[in-house]
Amino acid sequence: xxxxxxxxxxxxxxxxxxxxxxxxxxxxxxxxxxxxxxxxxxxxxxxxxxxxxxxxxxxxxxxxxxxxxxxxxxxxxxxxxxxxxxxxxxxxxxxxxxxxxxxxxxxxxxxxxxxxxxxxxxxxxxxxxxxxxxxxxxxxxxxxxxxxxxxxxxxxxxxxxxxxxxxxxxxxxxxxxxxxxxxxxxxxxxxxxxxxxxxxxxxxxxxxxxxxxxxxxxxxxxxxxxxxxxxxxxxxxxxxxxxxxxxxxxxxxxxxxxxxxxxxxxxxxxxxxxxxxxxxxxxxxxxxxxxxxxxxxxxxxxxxxxxxxxxxxxxxxxxxxxxxxxxxxxxxxxxxxxxxxxxxx
Ligand code: SF4
Numbered sequence: 577x578x579x580x581x582x583x584x585x586x587x588x589x590x591x592x593x594x595x596x597x598x599x600x601x602x603x604x605x606x607x608x609x610x611x612x613x614x615x616x617x618x619x620x621x622x623x624x625x626x627x628x629x630x631x632x633x634x635x636x637x638x639x640x641x642x643x644x645x646x647x648x649x650x651x652x653x654x655x656x657x658x659x660x661x662x663x664x665x666x667x668x669x670x671x672x673x674x675x676x677x678x679x680x681x682x683x684x685x686x687x688x689x690x691x692x693x694x695x696x697x698x699x700x701x702x703x704x705x706x707x708x709x710x711x712x713x714x715x716x717x718x719x720x721x722x723x724x725x726x727x728x729x730x731x732x733x734x735x736x737x738x739x740x741x742x743x744x745x746x747x748x749x750x751x752x753x754x755x756x757x758x759x760x761x762x763x764x765x766x767x768x769x770x771x772x773x774x775x776x777x778x779x780x781x782x783x784x785x786x787x788x789x790x791x792x793x794x795x796x797x798x799x800x801x802x803x804x805x806x807x808x809x810x811x812x813x814x815x816x817x818x819x820x821x822x823x824x825x826x827x828x829x830x831x832x833x834x835x836x837x838x839x840x841x842x843x844x845x846x847x848x849x850x851x852x853x854x855x856x857x858x859x860x861x862x863x864x865x866x867x868x869x870x871x872x873x874x875x876x877x878x879x880x881x882x883x884x885x886x887x888x889x890x891x892x893x894x895x896x897x898x899x900x901x902x903x904x905x906x907x908x909x910x911x912x913x914x915x916x917x918x919x920x921x
Contacts, residue, residue, distance in 0.1 A: 579728060579729070579748070579749055579785050580749070580785070581728065581749045581782055581785060582749060582750075582751040582754075582758055584781040584782060584784075584785075585758065585761045585762065585765065585781055585782065586751075586754055586757060586758060586761060587781065588761065588765070588781035589602060589757055589758075589760065589761035589764065590602050590603075592764065592768075593757075593760065593761070593764060594764050594767070594768065596616075596625060596629075597616075597629055597632050597633060598612045598613065598615070598616030598632055599760070602757055608708055608709045608756070609709070610683075610684040610705060610709035610710070611641060611642045611645075611684070612636065613704070613705055613708050613709040614672075614684065614697075614701075614705055614709070615632065615635060615636070615645075615669075616628065616632055617701050617704050617705060617708075618665050618668070618669055618696060618701065619631055619632055619635075619660065619665075621662065621665060621701070622661070622662055622870070623660060623661065623662070625767075627660065628660070631656075631657070631659075631660050634656060635656065638656065641682075642673050642676055642677065642682055642684070643677055643682050645669070645670065645673040646670070646673040646674045646676070646677035646678075646682075647677075648670060648673075650667070650670055650835070651835075653666060653669065653670050654666050654667070654835055654836060654902065655837075655901075655902030656902070657669075657902075658836070658837075658901075658902035658903060658904060658908075659904070659905055659908070661904075661905060662870075663833050663834065663835075663836055663904065664696075664834070665696060667696075667834065667835070668695045668696025669696060671695035671696065672694045672695045672696050672697065675694055675695060676694065684705065684709065686706065686709075686710040686712065687706065687712070688702045688703055688706045688712065688714050689702075691705050691706060700716065700717065700718055702714075703715055703716045703717075703759075704716050704718075704759060707755040707756040707758075707759045708756040708759060708760060709756070710756075711754075711755065711756050712755060713750065713751075713752050713755040714750075714755060714759075715743060715746050715747045715750050716746075716750075716755075716759035716762070716763075717739075717742060717743050717746050718763065718766075719766075720762065720763050720765075720766025720767055720770075721742075721746060721759075721762045721763065721766060722735070722738075722739070722742050722798060723766055723770060723772065723797070723798055724762055724765055724766045724770045724782070725742050725745050725746050725749070725762075726738065726742060726788075726797045726798035726799070727770060727775065727786060727787070727788035727789070727794050727797045727798070728745075728749075728782060728785065728786050728787065728788070729745055729787055729788075730787035730788045730790070730791055730797060731745070731797065731798065731799070732799055733799065734798075734799040734800055734801040735798050735799070735800050735801065736801070737801070738798060738799070742798075746762075765780070765781075765782070770782075770794075772795070773795060774795065775788075775789075775794045775795060777789045777794060806868065806871065806872050806873045807846070807871070807872045807873070808846070808872065808873050808874075808875070809844040809845060809846060809872050809873070809874045809875075810844065810845055810846070810847060810848045810849060810874070810875055810876075810877070811841055811842065811843070811844040811845065811849060811874060811875075811876045811877075812841050812842060812849060812851055812852075812876065812877050812878075812879060813838075813839040813840070813841040813865075813876045813877075813878055813879075813907065813910060814839060814840045814841055814853050814854055814859070814878075814879050814880075814881075815839060815862065815878060815879070815880040815881075815910060815913075815914045815917075816840070816853075816854060816855065816857070816880075816881055816882070816883055816885060817880070817881075817882050817895065817914075817918070818882065818883065818884055818885075818892065819892075820894060820895055820896065821892035821893055821894050821895060822839075822892070822893055822895050822898065822914070823839075823840060823854065823885055823889065823890045823891075823892060823893075824837050824838065824839065824840075824890050824891050824892075824893045824901060824903075825837075825838055825839070825840045825841075825889070825890040826838065826890075832844075832869065833904050833906070836902070836903070836904050837893075837901050837902055837903055837904075837907075838903070838904070838907050839878075839903075839907050839910060840854045840889070840890060841876065844874055848877070851879065853879065853881070854885055854889055854890075855881075855883050855884070855885050857881035857882065857883035858881055858882075859879040859880070859881045860879065860880055860881065860917065861877065861878070861879055862878045862879065862880045862913045862914060862916070862917040863878055863913040863916075864876060864877045864878060865878065865906060865907075865909040865910055865913070867905060867906040867909070874906065876906065876910075878910050878913055878914075880913075880914055880917045895911075895914075895918075898911050899911075
């Protein structure tokens, strides 16, 4: 089925484009800044625009160019990223900035293939940067675009098997001109009009050509394969206090939350592990924290005690400045439980 979505969509975008801190609007005089496009696209992976906005503002104030980011300390950048999640992105961010500074003279390559060769840039991000920053015709498919296209064509193939077909269909409606605006328009339609649960077909510029709307049940698309439950993992974390400070350790450099500050604790297992506290003390259970990662859900039982430990085992961090330690969300959730334990003691 031939569908010409671009004219109506671009017309709508010219009137309704969302103002976002990283976006260059269609009527802007200056060209988009590839650094800001790249930084925002990395931050927006699996993360909402509302969550990204303050991080984007802080990062661009502190590191306004790719060169300044390339020169940043990795630990400093990891701490600034804390709370945004998916920490491999932060490690790749600095690796990518350094590669561009060292091998590309501080300038982003413009072609999708060259962009894909950079650390942390996959197919989607390469296409988004090529289209949005450089106006290249690239096929940009994120979750919002998948939903809009699946509805536009009333695609019955369930996700994730439908992905190659969705890409081919998106390719078929992507125009040669204004490919960046087209990609952003599709994202905006997905975020503000063609929403997952309640698509607003009455105000949609694609309503007349949308096959899902014609079925009367647009929210049925994209069809999804039944979900499998995420595996559960268990672990223990130790909150050890001494003179108003808590003992923090660092996660191993590679793997989940690699290189981040953490509470001491052992490996995560499929079943509840044996307790192996950093020192022998009067350890008390103070609750548990839970976090759902991409591939598994983790419950950490928390044990708290007061006592001395060798400096080599970690660093003592003032409890009243714990939010400045750059702890990942999983460990930051332990602080209120420790506060309740301290008050009750
Ligand atoms: S008409 Fe409705 S279902 Fe179709 S793209 Fe627009 S909002 Fe989505």
